[in-house]
Amino acid sequence: MKKILLAAALLVGVSFTTFAQSTGSANRFSIGLEGGAPIGDAADFYNAVIGGSIKFEHPIATSTAFTLSAGYSAYLGKTVAGIKNPSYTAIPIKAGIKYHFTEGFYGEGQLGAAIGTKSGSKVAFAYAPGIGYDFGGGVDIGLRYEGWAIKTNNGLGNSNSVTLSQIAARLAFSF
Template sequence: MKRLTLLAILFVSALMVSNHVNAQAPAGKKLLNIAFESGFPLGNAADVYKIVLGGSLQAEFPVKSNLSVTATAGYSTFTNSKIDGLEGSGFIPVKVGGKYYFASNFYGIGELGAAFYTGDGSSTTFVYAPGLGYSFPVADNKFVDVSARYEGHTGDFDRSFFGLRFAYSFGF
């Protein structure tokens, strides 16, 4: 996890230096982003799994100059079981929410939705996900977005986790 975070920081730094882009704000822009997500399970899930891996797409629609509505969908899996013979637990999160830009590129995000679990004994749970992030400009209307969030899953087996999201955003 530490290596992944360090690599992401180096990647973002290299993009910023190589493009010499004047600082621009993503606030007030209609954006689409594609992301790699990683995290570690919390609660009951931490007793069973070691890591969460996945990907997602997120659309952002401005409502005001510093407030946007978001829609996110993807696929993630709890993996690297701590119990021999137990396989990963995949899920499809579908969420809607809001993103508020505190400063030009720094934001808070909150989303609500559902997680549809795949595989044996699949179920659906309510999901809530508050987080903080920063969008680094890399070109006109293009950003590298890095965020951290807590994602809570309700239900019989708590599959909550703390996650990092590394995304490439572009206007549409």
């Protein structure tokens, strides 16, 4: 089901980019460093989140762009009751819409998947609403909430949904 949702989001995005009128703006790429603070249940097992990402933006209307991003994120495990929790690493791939409210200030929403990098890891449904400011000259800073919903199995035939959540910041350089 998650793969179908991701495919649908990508198809809608590609449709928008194919049929949208040109706004005169150019496509942009950005490379960013990311850091986050785990929140909710994730804060009980992880100290911090670090990573990086690449993002592509394609204008689809005045002040609006379709985005595609991919990256690498690591939830760094913390020691709980003398036991070191292992880190959890994933490759998040997301598509979204970015809207500029003013020349620099924007809001963005993204949906996608976070693909675990370790053997036996599951694919999580990823969602990330956020805000940011484009300072011009290629510097952009964003702040977002990001959640990864993962279905787990307790080994007794019962499935459960767990969400790894974070408040994250991204410092990016665009070109």
